[in-house]
Amino acid sequence: MPGERRTIFPLKSIQSSIAFAFSCLLLLAIAATSLSCYRLSVDAVENNSRSYIKEVINQVNTNIQSYVDNMENISLLAMTNKDVKYYISNDSFISDEESRPYEKRISDLFQSILYTRKDIASIMVFGYNGRFVSDRRITTLNPNAKIEDQAWYRNARLAGGKSVLSAPHVQNIIQNEYRWVVSLSRELKNVDGLTADGIFLVDLNLNVINDLCSQINLGSKGYVFIVDGDGNIVYHPQQQLIYSNLRTEKIAEVTAASSGSSFEVDDAQGKRFYSVKDTNFGWKIVGVAYETDLIGYKSTLGRTLLITLAAVAISLFVSVVLSHRLSRPIRHLQRSMRLVEKGDFDVQAEVTQMNEIGQLSRTFNMMVAQIKNLMQEIIRTQENKRRSELQALQAQINPHFLYNTLDSIVWMAEQKQHEEVVLMTSALAKLFRASIAKDQELVPIRVEMEHIRNYLLIQKMRYANKLDYRLEFDEAVLNDRMPKILLQPFVENAIYHGIRNKPDLGTIVIRAMQRGGRIVFEIEDDGLGMTAEQLEKIRETGDGENRSKGIGISNVDERIKLICGPAYGVRIRSEREVGTCVTITIPKWPAKG
Amino acid sequence: MRVHRFTAGIALLLAAAVLFAVFYFKLFTVGSSGVKTIVVVLKSTNVRADFWQTVAGGAEAAAKEAGARLETVGPLKDTDAATQALQLEEALESKPDAIVAAPINDERVMGFLKRIQEAGIELVVLDTPLALSPQPAEVAGNHREAGRQAGRLAAEETDGKPMAAVLGDYAASTVSSEREAGIREAVGQDGFAGTFYVEDSEEKAYDATRSLLAAEPRINAIAALTEPAVLGSAKALKELRRTGDVKLIAFDSTLYEIRLLEEGSLDAMIVQRPFNIGYLGVKNALKQLGGSRVDKSSLIDTIVVTKINMYSPENQKLLFPFR
Numbered sequence: 001m002p003g004e005r006r007t008i009f010p011l012k013s014i015q016s017s018i019a020f021a022f023s024c025l026l027l028l029a030i031a032a033t034s035l036s037c038y039r040l041s042v043d044a045v046e047n048n049s050r051s052y053i054k055e056v057i058n059q060v061n062t063n064i065q066s067y068v069d070n071m072e073n074i075s076l077l078a079m080t081n082k083d084v085k086y087y088i089s090n091d092s093f094i095s096d097e098e099s100r101p102y103e104k105r106i107s108d109l110f111q112s113i114l115y116t117r118k119d120i121a122s123i124m125v126f127g128y129n130g131r132f133v134s135d136r137r138i139t140t141l142n143p144n145a146k147i148e149d150q151a152w153y154r155n156a157r158l159a160g161g162k163s164v165l166s167a168p169h170v171q172n173i174i175q176n177e178y179r180w181v182v183s184l185s186r187e188l189k190n191v192d193g194l195t196a197d198g199i200f201l202v203d204l205n206l207n208v209i210n211d212l213c214s215q216i217n218l219g220s221k222g223y224v225f226i227v228d229g230d231g232n233i234v235y236h237p238q239q240q241l242i243y244s245n246l247r248t249e250k251i252a253e254v255t256a257a258s259s260g261s262s263f264e265v266d267d268a269q270g271k272r273f274y275s276v277k278d279t280n281f282g283w284k285i286v287g288v289a290y291e292t293d294l295i296g297y298k299s300t301l302g303r304t305l306l307i308t309l310a311a312v313a314i315s316l317f318v319s320v321v322l323s324h325r326l327s328r329p330i331r332h333l334q335r336s337m338r339l340v341e342k343g344d345f346d347v348q349a350e351v352t353q354m355n356e357i358g359q360l361s362r363t364f365n366m367m368v369a370q371i372k373n374l375m376q377e378i379i380r381t382q383e384n385k386r387r388s389e390l391q392a393l394q395a396q397i398n399p400h401f402l403y404n405t406l407d408s409i410v411w412m413a414e415q416k417q418h419e420e421v422v423l424m425t426s427a428l429a430k431l432f433r434a435s436i437a438k439d440q441e442l443v444p445i446r447v448e449m450e451h452i453r454n455y456l457l458i459q460k461m462r463y464a465n466k467l468d469y470r471l472e473f474d475e476a477v478l479n480d481r482m483p484k485i486l487l488q489p490f491v492e493n494a495i496y497h498g499i500r501n502k503p504d505l506g507t508i509v510i511r512a513m514q515r516g517g518r519i520v521f522e523i524e525d526d527g528l529g530m531t532a533e534q535l536e537k538i539r540e541t542g543d544g545e546n547r548s549k550g551i552g553i554s555n556v557d558e559r560i561k562l563i564c565g566p567a568y569g570v571r572i573r574s575e576r577e578v579g580t581c582v583t584i585t586i587p588k589w590p591a592k593g
Numbered sequence: 594m595r596v597h598r599f600t601a602g603i604a605l606l607l608a609a610a611v612l613f614a615v616f617y618f619k620l621f622t623v624g625s626s627g628v629k630t631i632v633v634v635l636k637s638t639n640v641r642a643d644f645w646q647t648v649a650g651g652a653e654a655a656a657k658e659a660g661a662r663l664e665t666v667g668p669l670k671d672t673d674a675a676t677q678a679l680q681l682e683e684a685l686e687s688k689p690d691a692i693v694a695a696p697i698n699d700e701r702v703m704g705f706l707k708r709i710q711e712a713g714i715e716l717v718v719l720d721t722p723l724a725l726s727p728q729p730a731e732v733a734g735n736h737r738e739a740g741r742q743a744g745r746l747a748a749e750e751t752d753g754k755p756m757a758a759v760l761g762d763y764a765a766s767t768v769s770s771e772r773e774a775g776i777r778e779a780v781g782q783d784g785f786a787g788t789f790y791v792e793d794s795e796e797k798a799y800d801a802t803r804s805l806l807a808a809e810p811r812i813n814a815i816a817a818l819t820e821p822a823v824l825g826s827a828k829a830l831k832e833l834r835r836t837g838d839v840k841l842i843a844f845d846s847t848l849y850e851i852r853l854l855e856e857g858s859l860d861a862m863i864v865q866r867p868f869n870i871g872y873l874g875v876k877n878a879l880k881q882l883g884g885s886r887v888d889k890s891s892l893i894d895t896i897v898v899t900k901i902n903m904y905s906p907e908n909q910k911l912l913f914p915f916r
Binding site for chain 1: 606611654657658848856857866868869872906910913
């Protein structure tokens, strides 16, 4: 068995081999394709997500930019407005009373702008001459808030005519109003374009930016934040946490990153991508997306992989079942064949399907039937042959023997040896009766013994001073039966080949005994013995001298084997100058009844 | 008999695969519906209650960060214990993974908190220290430290010779008594003029301030623990023209108080960080769900805001919760 394991398929049956091979093939193919699909999808998803984030950031940028541009435009409008210029001009051509209509006109203008723009919180102009005007008719400034201290005010003055965008802050200059805004301020120049007259302020509701940023969906955890050029946070969804150091943000990396670039961070908060975009007013908009969100599909992909595996498992199972079903008739056939091998020719393989295997089974059945017929025919033929041979054997009383015997009788009658004549004639008569009797093939050993005795009696009378014989038949076997006239040819052989040409007296001993459930006959002579060639000849033809078509010893042997089985038969042992011993073994046929 | 062994092997493999698949899907479905659910029960969900709105904001930030589902409820008025008890009961019945509650001090509320604990739902208590056993995890402003900050500030402003009076609301209020204790600690026995309870009444505070200053002229600092106390006291000081002379220190911030701070009637505010309270509350709840232990009591530092630093970027965020 261990040797068989050397084959590619260590499995014995076709079914298992087929199943094994196909399973391996299936598994390999599916695993390979699934894995490569998985890798490809993950890459694709990641790339898509990155470009999606960039797109989103660009969108945010564009939106914020449009708000800022809008504020810029409003500031330009104010800057170029004549009324505003006059109103805040230091020239005294407008007295305080005269300034009222100006104030009203400017206020109306601002108000109309404000109506159209929901994102603007307030528009105001502060003249260095102390006048100020806002989008409202009545504006009370917060007495506790000094404009000069406000960052937007100072920065606008420093910028000298360029617009300045502030970080988000609480605008507290109007009494009782504390709004979160982003301020755009700009110093307004005199008509001459050189001297500064005041500061223009437009506040953008921070809500606008806040809503914009908080509505951005970068997965369940991703977010957008904005820093200004100095790295101060303009907007961050968790600004308070950062202020109280509960959270850190990668501000330094973001400030260092160039516009449109992105980088990856992997720390305690998880792996995430930062995508940075510069705006043209100095802010950096940053999108942060977590890998787990980006590749949220990963689990879905993994699930798909699993489904594939399950499908493989099922197909494996199905393949096993199928191959089992397919090979079942083959196995049936195999089993039937094994029975035939053992000699059972009554086997019929069942034919369930009319496919190749069904046809095979049918052919097999036909073959077995044919073999069975042939076998039976052979057995019949053999039987006939044996019978005819036996009959021939039994019928064949050597004519020379008869002639010689009759000669001897005549000779004895002339010598007036009446008793011998009677003895010999009756023996001859018995001999003939036995060989003519056709009623039964098996006779008791006792009968055969009598037959041999009669035969030897005649022969002894003929070769009076040459032949002696002994019959040593066990009493126990006398009632058992044996084929008729089995021993005579061998005794004949012993006389003609062993004793007749021997110068002095020869003895033939015939024994019958039971040995382990078998009956063994021995015909032993102390005659001349035979050479190997003679022995061979005897085997072929029996005594070839007197009979041209005698019964070969080997024929007898074969016959016995045919009738009784391979364990039985004839064995000859012979030695020159010592003698010959023939052993015949037959089964024990007990007496009838 | 190898065939049988092979078939058996395949069958085993299959069974394993099927089992694995079943478990995986089970885990998967559990995982998708197993997003942690947290109910936050606040003292108030009134949009005007800046403090609680900011707490809710912090809670949301923490939930988003962890990918948890958050539900925020609370009565409209922060004294409506009946509604809060009802909401706690609903929260309990919805079987969330954790409940983060800022309980109103009330028997019914306490009863439900107890039941929540018994139901095995993780409980984190915000803002108000509670006497529950086993003691739930707590996230609150460090009221005692706030008191100390106030006391230290009073001492600084009075050149180290403070004589501070405290205007509290009720003797039973745990928050107020913590603050008071902190103040006493900071100013010492000699600098402490006493605590006066004015309930939630501006008028009482006004009267108390007047009588206090009349009775004890040495008082140079008043710590007003509640908004009415601050407003009443500021009004009294203004009328007595003692503004700036007697340092007025407030706790927490409201718009009125901010105005007083701007105009100088109020010298300082000790401000909590409600966003952090909400954030840490939810975060701790999630941590406990994750199996890691958290501090039984997380105290959030308070900030001293004066007129000078009130518009710094950090303090703006605290004083003017952005919505």
